[in-house]
Amino acid sequence: MSAPKTFEPKIFRPEDDGPDRPRRGLDDESLRTQTTIYRDDLLAGQTMLITGAGSGMGKAAAYLAARLGAQVAICGRDPDKLDTTVKLVREETGSEVLAVPTNIRDPEAVEALIDKVHGHFGGIDTIVNNAGGQFPQDAIDFSRKGWLAVIDTNLNGTWWMMQEAAKRWREIGKPGNIINIVANVERGMPQAAHTCAARAGVIYLSKTLATEWSRWNIRVNCIGPGVIETEGFRMYPEEALARFHKANPMKMRGNAWDVAEAIAYLSSPAARFINGDLLIIDGGQAQWGVIWPAGMPDYFSEDGAA
Ligand SMILES: CCCCC/C=C/C(=O)SCCNC(=O)CCNC(=O)[C@H](O)C(C)(C)COP(=O)(O)OP(=O)(O)OC[C@H]1O[C@@H](n2cnc3c(N)ncnc32)[C@H](O)[C@@H]1OP(=O)(O)O
Numbered sequence: 001m002s003a004p005k006t007f008e009p010k011i012f013r014p015e016d017d018g019p020d021r022p023r024r025g026l027d028d029e030s031l032r033t034q035t036t037i038y039r040d041d042l043l044a045g046q047t048m049l050i051t052g053a054g055s056g057m058g059k060a061a062a063y064l065a066a067r068l069g070a071q072v073a074i075c076g077r078d079p080d081k082l083d084t085t086v087k088l089v090r091e092e093t094g095s096e097v098l099a100v101p102t103n104i105r106d107p108e109a110v111e112a113l114i115d116k117v118h119g120h121f122g123g124i125d126t127i128v129n130n131a132g133g134q135f136p137q138d139a140i141d142f143s144r145k146g147w148l149a150v151i152d153t154n155l156n157g158t159w160w161m162m163q164e165a166a167k168r169w170r171e172i173g174k175p176g177n178i179i180n181i182v183a184n185v186e187r188g189m190p191q192a193a194h195t196c197a198a199r200a201g202v203i204y205l206s207k208t209l210a211t212e213w214s215r216w217n218i219r220v221n222c223i224g225p226g227v228i229e230t231e232g233f234r235m236y237p238e239e240a241l242a243r244f245h246k247a248n249p250m251k252m253r254g255n256a257w258d259v260a261e262a263i264a265y266l267s268s269p270a271a272r273f274i275n276g277d278l279l280i281i282d283g284g285q286a287q288w289g290v291i292w293p294a295g296m297p298d299y300f301s302e303d304g305a306a
């Protein structure tokens with residue numbers, strides 16, 4: 001009888017990324033050529049604030065919102081990434097995006113952000129809490145700092161955004177719309193337990209607030225993406241990325257436009273009666289498929305679970 005193989009989890013850091021790795025996600029040229037089912041002025045007259053919009057889904061959502069006539073404000077930590085979104089929108093639509101570099105983990109910075117967007121555009125109709133992320137690792141090996149970083153970003157950061165936006169809406173007596181980008185947590189997220197805990201927290205926080213805040217005409221919904229190919233994939237080793245399509249029965253990856261179009265829908269008048277819901281965009285991952293983004297332990301692969 002052969003000895004069982006030992007699983008050695010690999011820690012992958014963005015700095016391990018190299019120029020020889022394929023670039024992930026929709027680049028600006030691909031975004032420019034995406035078509036949409038929506039009419040050109042669907043979001044005209046709306047102001048949207050989208051976090052984490054210097055890349056990936058946030059960038060696609062900002063670009064689509066501007067194309068559909070919304071006034072758009074964006075944030076993220078890296079101003080250079082935000083500039084790429086500003087430039088893309090300016091070149092394609094002629095409109096100016098307000099970019100405010102902000103770390104959503106800092107509640108005072110979030111307060112200043114909400115203040116700035118209100119000052120600039122005279123109000124906010126929809127906020128999209130998209131900023132977030134995690135690293136793949138077996139939960140048992142999480143460092144305290146790593147656990148706190150992921151919880152602080154995905155749960156606390158999203159909460160600061162929601163609370164500050166809602167305080168303003170209550171104060172000025174205007175309706176509000178919150179869309180939180182979470183993840184597919186239905187069957188747990190092996191090797192991403194920190195983000196699973198944070199996203200599950202956001203989903204049930206959102207359901208609770210959808211009721212509490214309905215008296216101020218504030219709606220709160222979530223979108224749960226499955227595997228969506230974006231720049232964020234740099235956090236994962238190449239061998240894991242090669243298996244990501246096995247996460248769902250369609251055996252494919254989604255793209256940022258799939259999520260951007262859902263964000264546009266939830267921002268539009270068509271969604272006026274949707275509140276406290278979770279829209280899953282995952283190709284069926286909730287039913288079938290596994291990821292193991294840091295490598296599947298032998299315990300599971302021996303059973304042919306891949
Ligand atoms: C999970 C399966 C789902 C597959 C599909 C989903 C894909 C995506 O969601 S991709 C899109 C999301 N984008 C990202 O995840 C990229 C952004 N991620 C991050 O920025 C980080 O993960 C962050 C949330 C932890 C950011 O925190 P920050 O404080 O900026 O990060 P630091 O680099 O300073 O790290 C703090 C602390 O966290 C631990 N740590 C970070 N990276 C790793 C790693 N690769 N492996 C293990 N531990 C990690 C570590 O303790 C860090 O502290 P130091 O050791 O002092 O650096």
Ligand SMILES: NC(=O)C1=CN([C@@H]2O[C@H](COP(=O)(O)OP(=O)(O)OC[C@H]3O[C@@H](n4cnc5c(N)ncnc54)[C@H](OP(=O)(O)O)[C@@H]3O)[C@@H](O)[C@H]2O)C=CC1
Binds near residue numbers: 052079104183233
């Ligand atoms: N891609 C996927 O398959 C899935 C993604 N998700 C989630 O969807 C969201 C979008 O991800 P995606 O587009 O793929 O990935 P990206 O990494 O491209 O986008 C995440 C964005 O969040 C910003 N961000 C991260 N931390 C902070 C912070 N503390 N304050 C402000 N901005 C921050 C980043 O910008 P900067 O570094 O400049 O701050 C970045 O632009 C994330 O929450 C992600 O975890 C969920 C499920 C699956």
